[in-house]
Amino acid sequence: MLTGRQRPMTEVAFLFAEIGTADGHQGIGFGYSKRAGGPAQFAHAAEVAPELIGEDPSDIGRLWTKLVWAGASVGRSGAATQAIAAVDVALWDLKAKRAGLPLAKLLGAHRDSVRCYDTSGGFLHEPVEQILENAGRNLAAGIGGIKIKVGHPEPGVDLVRVGKVREALGDTPLMVDANQQWDRPTARRVCRALDEFGLVWIEEPLDAYDCAGHARLAATLDTAVATGEMLTSVAEHRELIRHGAADVLQPDAPRIGGITQFLRLAALAEQEHLTLAPHFAMEIHLHLAAAYPHEPWVEHFDWLHPLFEERLEIRDGRMHLSDRPGLGITLTDQARHWTVQRADIRRTL
Template identity: 80%
Template sequence: MVTTPYTSSSAPFAGDAAPDRIAWLRLSSVTLPLAAPISDAKVFTGRQQPMSEVAFLFAEIATEQGREGVGFSYSKRAGGPGQFAHAREIAGQLIGEDPSDIGRIWTKLVWAGASVGRSGLATQAVAAYDVALWDLKAKRAGLPLAKLLGAHRDSVRCYNTSGGFLHVPVEDVLTNASASLASGIGGIKIKVGHPDGRHDLRRLAAVREHIGEDVPLMVDANQQWDRTTAQRMGRSMEEFGLAWIEEPLDAYDAQGHAALAASLDTPVATGEMLASVAEHVELIRHQAADIIQPDAPRIGGITQFLKLAALAEHHQLQLAPHFAMEIHLHLAAAYPIEPWVEHFDWLYPLFEERLEIRDGRMHLSGRPGLGITLSEQARAWTVARHEEGKRP
């Protein structure tokens, strides 16, 4: 029997999918105002001003066949206009591309702006496109993104951060914690890193007493301790049975994090401020974290997050992605080791849908893709817009 090898010129198999191409895209720069300015340790140490708004970069993509996807990136404080400008400059690179070729498109977009770097603002602009392409791909399959990726669970443990900032009086922190737990959230995180460590310990003791010993409790120093202070505060906090101490040191101090993680019983978590997979690799190489906290929009999108997640799993690290729960719920659900996802209600006005939270967990919906639709309020908060191509 003679067989004919397959070549690129061979006729397509019966039932082959018709090719599709990106025909149109729209970028929107949206400024989300916060209900009140918030302060963490970076404000109390004088390094930043209170945050009153968050800048979002939304990318909407449509194909010749009428498939659509939406993605976003963001910047707290400065950077939003820069992300939008970079995304606008490279937008034309997407028109005519096959939306299934997400990895190749990511590389093409990054190299289009490689002279300004392959991390940070440049790849955060690419992230909005990348997330939109993954959303489109899952919608085309008729699946929630987590199911497309291969979910390990239909819900993820969740904890609340937004009620425990340093500017909030401790009485209100307790009230906020009670409200979060009553709403179905499973854990509470509060900010620490006040210049007077005794202030942190008093607040922490009050919260632990208020919520009880069985509720997972985390703290976040937002990089404001030096190595000596982190050791002392870490030891002082051991009695509270914390789920983790987050960002005790500068985000790039891998050696310091490694020494701290080795010396404390409390797990050390970090990574949210890193802006590439390569920077996270340094953390992992130094064994600098028990819990890794990547942020998909910050490191370049879902394509890059999946690369990092595979490496983290190989090293048996726990995962607790930072912010953007609308994206990270899906990515955490697809991580083999039981993860956490961070609950923020700040983004509620941007979307028509709400994520279901009960019994300490955030639950996947049956909606395809990310399961989000931009709200009319998001449209109203749009401060800049750009379109390429022609919408089908």
């Protein structure tokens, strides 16, 4: 299976936080880790969570800072803030539920639906025929755009595959994702060739931390450059913005520390008039994208369906907000059955 420098993905570990108040309200949040890191997130969350006991759950910004400082020696990015993210998301879910509003409405929605595209049907190991079958099924289900992977060891293979998909899909919005597989010379050559296909964006053509390289590509290509999903703090995204390294910013709320941090980053992105296309976790990102002033995209993955009772409504190329309060999700019995580790943190009387 072609996965570049990353090993094949056999599991995704989820960290769930359920927060209850003395007056009976409850909030739920989650974070995740692909391939490795889940146990580290759980351990850190269990260690700092007692700092919340007795606090006012409405003071989310202050509580985020308190949790960060409770684990200050391990820094403000990576597993530490990803652990806090699950708690932060739960606090925002709780706040919106107490207000009786969907989270997007609590934040101040600019729209009731968001453009959406699918990623889960276009991996490198799949033949073009399978990709086209997957794309047809997703478009028929109401999804608006299709993203496929590139980064084959032989770049010519990428160009043939993209050409066949573009020809078959016509003017359907099409994106490609290289998952950091190219060096700078290869990225220049392949991205220039990809310009002819009228793509919405070319994603992660270079190492996620190569701000200067991404900026040079963005300045020379007709096609938008997208990146940001692998970064784990607002500070790292700020460097992308400062360099002009992305036309499309792809933050992941669970990776950068939760909704509190995502909102900080969204304010920076808005000032630069950047398109926002949050990575993964559509159950969270639909709300955050709906509250972003400039028309964004949301990434569709059906991987999380077994975890939640509800389904997001998708039609006419867009993902639609429901009227359910908070995030609008509840855990399934299956999700609880799959749980391998728990920590119950309560006030000691």
